[in-house]
Amino acid sequence: MTTIDQQLAELRDQINYHSYRYHTLDDPLISDAEYDRLVQRLRQLEQEHPELITPDSPTRRVGAEPLDAFEKVTHPIPMTSLGNAFDDDDMRAWLARIERLLPDNLPENELAFVVEPKIDGLAMALTYENGLLVRGATRGNGVEGENVTANVRTVNSIPLRIPTRSDGPPAPARIEVRGEVYMPIADFNRFNQQQLDKGEKIYANPRNFAAGSLRQLDSRITAQRPLAFFAYAIGYVEGAEIGSQQQALDYLKALGFPVNPDILHTTSFAAAIDFIHKWMERRDSLPYDADGAVVKIDSFALQRELGVVGNAPRWAIAYKFPAREATTKVLAIKGNVGRTGQITPYAELEPVNIGGVIVRNATLHNYDDLAKKDIREGDTVIIKRAGDVIPQVVKPILDLRPADSQPAQPPAVCPVCGQPTTRLGDDVALFCINAACPAQLVRQVEYFVSRGAMDIEGFGIKIGEQLVAEGFIKDIADIYFLQRDDLLKLEGFAEKKVDNLLSAIEASKQQPFDRFLTALGIRYVGNVVAGLVVSHFPAIDQLSRATQEELQAIEGVGPRIAESLVAWFSGPANRSLIDKFRQAGVTLQARRTGPEQPQTLAGLTFVITGTLPTWSRDQAQAFIEQHGGKVTGSVSKKTNYLVLGENPGSKLTKAQSLGIPTLGEQELQNLAQA
Secondary structure, eight states: OOOHHHHHHHHHHHHHHHHIIIIISSOOSSOHHHHHHHHHHHHHHHHHOGGGOOTTOGGGGGOOSOOSSOOEEEOSSOOOOOEEEOSHHHHHHHHHHHHHHSOTTOOGGGOOEEEEEEESSEEEEEEEETTEEEEEEEOTTSSEEEBOHHHHTTOTTSOSBOOOOTTSOOOOSEEEEEEEEEOOHHHHHHHHHHHHHTTOOOOSOHHHHHHHHHTOSSHHHHTTSOOEEEEEEEEEEESOOOOBHHHHHHHHHHHTOOOOSOOEEESOHHHHHHHHHHHHHHGGGSSSOEEEEEEEESBHHHHHHHOEETTEETTEEEEEOOOOEEEEEEEEEEEEEOTTSEEEEEEEEEEEEETTEEEEEEEOOOHHHHHHHTOOTTOEEEEEEETTTEEEEEEEOGGGOOTTOOOOOOOSBOTTTOOBEEEOTTOSSEEEOOTTOHHHHHHHHHHHHSTTTTOOTTOOHHHHHHHHHTTSOSSGGGGGGOOHHHHHTSTTOOHHHHHHHHHHHHHHTTSOHHHHHHHTTOTTOOHHHHHHHHHHOOBHHHHHHOOHHHHHTSTTOOHHHHHHHHHHHHOHHHHHHHHHHHHHTOOOBOOOOSSOOOOTTTTOEEEEESBOSSOOHHHHHHHHHHTTOEEOSSOOTTOOEEEEOBSOOHHHHHHHHHTOOEEOHHHHHHHHHO
């Protein structure tokens, strides 16, 4: 006679198996009614024996009590963004760039590509421990996302537990599965029709609906939404050796995760492009929204060799589908002042629906482009969403132009502060160089206090506008010198609000140094670049003295970024600003973690290539830097040692030509302990 424990385990196994057959394989073995009967029986037994309910029970998909807010999650490995290509020429340029970085002696058939559909949904990172789903996190800014585990549990095609099957591999001890949560078009249309029948809100497009559904504080609402999931990558895995993207996809499929069946693996770049063209033709017949295709270098060893620049991997690119277009009328042409003072023209439009999104404004890029296209107020124009995201004005329809229209002129004065505008050098951009321009300062403040920067809770754009207008903030450092008595005099600032705001400002002084560097808003320096820079220059004084050559030696920091950093720190006003932050007590250096190591590698410069026996490249770099050494991304006469692993690339050839000695992993450790 079976026990209740055994009955529950058998029911869960049956339901999970049939759910896998239905949602992942699209090949059900039983009817919906029979499936519902199994679930009902499980629910009944769990109600009778609530102490036996497990976290991975299929009944847990109904959702939990509402949350107050989402906690933040730091991704163990950052979730990078992709560079974009919009035509075949862009793709060929990408291939040429990476071929210059690959070993010269690489056999042609070893350069393989994986082409995957780019589903238009919400990127998700799922963490499993011993087969059990323990966390679901959004991409967020790539470094930090939001914990949406309760909502993820409601998505039927996401396993609550990695199924154990005789024909599949065992569940790894720990794995992070990355993929896309999306809304199938048929389900989206069906849901909208049901909403319409009930006289309730309908949704514009599947992508926004999917994203909004995953960010519900009440997961019971998410459970009512017909979401689906495709796995496309592994962040990390313990207990499995995987050497390529194709192996990763096969492994995910074998574990029971849904993987898009329309994926190409090829050693022919021409075949990859042809596959993408065929995808474009199928766009309107796909069961989900897709805004392009992603091409990846298959080999993980070559991916490591190519690395990442900024926050985008060199070894992958998104070929975006042609943008959707519509026609509408330009009501007005205005200028937007950014936090750097750049004035960007934009068009106010008669609202128009493009691909499910109502567009009211569109960028005009710059005033040279505006003059070249000859776009005028009153014109009927063609609008497109570039990459299906940013609305742009393509061109005017001249046959419909009003007879009295006049060409648009660049503004002689700033539309916000009224001071004269200017062009800097040969830059096509128009600037307001008035440092006291309220529009710039407000946007600087907004960026500085934002979640991805200093994350000052409760300090929104409205507060920033009010404090700038009242004269309490004349630069971003003034945020740390706000006085309680002054704030209490302002409209809408009660005692509790003021105290909470000042507490949040005080707490932000302890934000890590890389967050502070991000918050300064230096052009081209986002959170990923800031992290790279701080790992090599862990204090503000070191960084402010760094040369362009030293900055460019950091892997992932190019000439434009290095030039921007040097220019920013060379400005007297900016140096004064740093002194003001120092006076306020803001953290201006990276915190040390772990015991101090002897600086036995001080003054030595290393380059790492190939696959090391036990260390990842990041671990090897951390070891070198902890002992005072410096790691650069390319071999030069200044390189002291090349740290050599298996399958080295062209760096070994260059090191040999320069007579630079090589070290293995153990030899590096011996050198550090000498």
